[in-house]
Amino acid sequence: MATEIMLQADNIGKYFYDPEKFRVLNDVSFTVNRGEFVTLVGKSGCGKSTLLYILSTMDTEYDGTLQIHGEAVTGKSQNQLAALRNEKIGFVFQFHYLLPEFSCLKNVMIPALRLGARSREEIETTAYEKLTLLGMKDQALKSSAKLSGGQQQRIAIARALINAPLIIMADEPTGNLDSKNTDIVFDTFKQLAHEFNQTIIAVTHDTDFARKSDRTIEMLDGAIVTTSKKFV
Amino acid sequence: MANYQHHIDTEISVTYITSSKRLTLVASLGVTIGIAIFIFLNCMTAGFSRTSNNIIFKSTPHIRVYKDDQMSEPLLTYADTNRIALIANPKVVPQSNRIVDPDHVIELLKSQPGVVFVMPQVAVNVFYNSGKTQLAGAASGVHIDEADGMFDIGSTVVEGSLADLKTTPNGILLGVGVAAKMSVRTNDNITVTSSRNVTRVMKVVGLFFTNNSYVDKVKSYVNISTAQQLLAESPSYVSDIYVNVLDFDKAPTYSGRLSMLTGYKAEDWQTAYSNLLSGTNLRDVMIIAISIAIMLVAGFGIYNILNMTISQKINDIAILKAMGFQGHDVIRIFVLQGAIIGMIGIVLGLLVSAALIYFLSTVYLGSDIGYFPIGFELATVVSGSLFGLIITLLASYLPARKAANVDPVSIFRK
Numbered sequence: 001m002a003t004e005i006m007l008q009a010d011n012i013g014k015y016f017y018d019p020e021k022f023r024v025l026n027d028v029s030f031t032v033n034r035g036e037f038v039t040l041v042g043k044s045g046c047g048k049s050t051l052l053y054i055l056s057t058m059d060t061e062y063d064g065t066l067q068i069h070g071e072a073v074t075g076k077s078q079n080q081l082a083a084l085r086n087e088k089i090g091f092v093f094q095f096h097y098l099l100p101e102f103s104c105l106k107n108v109m110i111p112a113l114r115l116g117a118r119s120r121e122e123i124e125t126t127a128y129e130k131l132t133l134l135g136m137k138d139q140a141l142k143s144s145a146k147l148s149g150g151q152q153q154r155i156a157i158a159r160a161l162i163n164a165p166l167i168i169m170a171d172e173p174t175g176n177l178d179s180k181n182t183d184i185v186f187d188t189f190k191q192l193a194h195e196f197n198q199t200i201i202a203v204t205h206d207t208d209f210a211r212k213s214d215r216t217i218e219m220l221d222g223a224i225v226t227t228s229k230k231f232v
Numbered sequence: 233m234a235n236y237q238h239h240i241d242t243e244i245s246v247t248y249i250t251s252s253k254r255l256t257l258v259a260s261l262g263v264t265i266g267i268a269i270f271i272f273l274n275c276m277t278a279g280f281s282r283t284s285n286n287i288i289f290k291s292t293p294h295i296r297v298y299k300d301d302q303m304s305e306p307l308l309t310y311a312d313t314n315r316i317a318l319i320a321n322p323k324v325v326p327q328s329n330r331i332v333d334p335d336h337v338i339e340l341l342k343s344q345p346g347v348v349f350v351m352p353q354v355a356v357n358v359f360y361n362s363g364k365t366q367l368a369g370a371a372s373g374v375h376i377d378e379a380d381g382m383f384d385i386g387s388t389v390v391e392g393s394l395a396d397l398k399t400t401p402n403g404i405l406l407g408v409g410v411a412a413k414m415s416v417r418t419n420d421n422i423t424v425t426s427s428r429n430v431t432r433v434m435k436v437v438g439l440f441f442t443n444n445s446y447v448d449k450v451k452s453y454v455n456i457s458t459a460q461q462l463l464a465e466s467p468s469y470v471s472d473i474y475v476n477v478l479d480f481d482k483a484p485t486y487s488g489r490l491s492m493l494t495g496y497k498a499e500d501w502q503t504a505y506s507n508l509l510s511g512t513n514l515r516d517v518m519i520i521a522i523s524i525a526i527m528l529v530a531g532f533g534i535y536n537i538l539n540m541t542i543s544q545k546i547n548d549i550a551i552l553k554a555m556g557f558q559g560h561d562v563i564r565i566f567v568l569q570g571a572i573i574g575m576i577g578i579v580l581g582l583l584v585s586a587a588l589i590y591f592l593s594t595v596y597l598g599s600d601i602g603y604f605p606i607g608f609e610l611a612t613v614v615s616g617s618l619f620g621l622i623i624t625l626l627a628s629y630l631p632a633r634k635a636a637n638v639d640p641v642s643i644f645r646k
Binding site: 049053056058059078079082083084085086087091093097098099101102110111113114115116117118119120123159171 | 236237238240243244247248251547548550551552553554555556557558559560561639640641644645
């Protein structure tokens with residue numbers, strides 16, 4: 001199967017201005033192929049989360065250019081980027097960030113309802129499929145605030161999958177989870193990448209998690225050390 | 233790609249509202265009080281104005297056409313500009329204040345658009361005499377049917393009857409104040425002396441009681457022919473012509489035109505009662521200012537509560553934006569929330585104001601006014617609701633716009 005470039009970053013640079021001007025990212029360039037499960041590692045403060053937010057299109061103040069699925073996203077308007085995120089990118093955060101007033105099912109459905117590409121019934125069916133994939137079908141109608149952290153993270157992953165995004169980005173997805181839930185999240189990501197050909201970029205501190213992924217990009221002081229870290 | 237409208241923004245607003253019922257209720261109560269007081273105060277002023285206008289129009293026409301006194305002017309004018317003709321000490325010309333050819337003037341006035349009622353009147357300053365008692369007063373010579381049509385005198389007659397005036401040539405309809413002071417009743421006789429020193433014995437055919445005690449103490453109605461005789465004038469003599477127009481608020485625009493048209497002075501009621509009206513206007517301005525201030529305070533209530541909600545939901549906003557919600561989606565979510573709060577408040581406010589108005593309208597104030605002059609004014613209800621809605625939308629738009637500009641990255645980094 002020919003490799004297809006899903007995400008390409010060229011000379012990404014960024015400054016922080018508070019408390020003083022500081023170059024947090026320095027000419028970062030790399031590519032990620034379709035169906036790859038890539039982890040991003042490095043010490044605290046090396047700029048990996050900052051990089052992830054730039055890749056996610058939420059942070060637009062940077063130098064260099066970014067292409068997603070062959071389309072240049074640098075310089076697009078906030079509304080265009082929001083539409084792009086809605087359709088092509090799924091997010092998983094460290095602190096799961098579900099909407100506490102809604103049921104798990106509704107949380108999963110919201111991005112698809114926003115996109116409006118399918119009928120409500122279809123969306124509900126898909127949402128149940130994704131919840132089943134994550135083993136959370138039984139909790140579907142519970143209020144999301146009543147679940148444990150690990151369960152909430154699995155709901156958040158189901159939500160990230162609802163619009164069948166090209167890329168799933170995760171910021172410390174297992175940072176707050178016990179080993180059992182960490183394994184579930186890892187296995188799900190692996191399955192998504194290898195069986196469903198979805199691309200996954202995850203920032204992590206967990207060496208074990210990174211070692212088992214397809215490829216690991218290591219960063220140090222705002223620059224890439226290696227785009228294919230060898231674990232010893 | 234098929235396109236479905238799922239109204240997810242609306243769904244989120246409604247969920248936020250139903251999941252914090254207390255907050256919603258508190259915010260709505262602010263609007264409720266604002267709307268209720270706004271409508272209540274404005275209905276009250278409208279009621280007051282209507283009552284005071286009714287009292288005025290019981291004895292005053294919208295426009296009075298009469299011959300004004302004229303100052304003497306030089307008869308000679310000089311062609312060259314070096315000399316000026318001058319009367320050193322000009323005085324009022326001692327002319328009769330009659331309206332020449334009143335029938336013609338009346339026809340002219342009647343043909344004007346917007347004029348609904350025209351009637352001639354002969355005003356006579358008189359002394360009422362009964363025994364040794366003498367009382368200064370004003371008799372108004374009218375065709376009583378016309379006067380009844382204009383001032384609704386029939387409703388004020390408390391003794392005797394209006395119709396008797398037509399069949400009794402020397403009849404007189406007295407104000408109750410005059411009757412009490414002269415100690416006369418219906419069917420008694422009373423001597424009337426005019427300013428032209430004509431004295432007539434007249435028969436009291438009835439008594440009237442207006443809400444204006446000054447009028448009751450001086451005024452009487454007589455037949456127009458009697459009034460002409462009291463002034464020793466011919467049957468074509470008319471001192472004033474009373475005109476009512478369709479919209480009495482626009483009387484000043486008519487008076488100027490009628491004045492030009494007839495050549496006589498046309499005075500609108502606003503000019504005649506300018507001192508009374510300046511007080512009324514002041515009261516109106518004050519009440520409008522108070523009611524608007526209260527509405528603004530209610531608006532600030534919504535503003536504060538939405539600001540609070542938005543700070544609480546800042547994580548939700550960040551996550552929604554990360555998932556692809558655009559700025560205008562976020563604005564819609566929170567403006568709709570504000571609008572729903574406003575709607576609840578407006579409906580409750582209408583109910584509260586209806587209760588207040590109903591309660592007050594059953595309060596009996598006393599002789600002159602009767603029941604408290606207040607009622608549901610449709611215009612006020614509509615303008616109050618609209619005004620409330622605009623304030624709510626504005627008060628929710630400002631915080632919503634702030635929410636739309638939330639940078640999700642700055643939230644996730646914390």
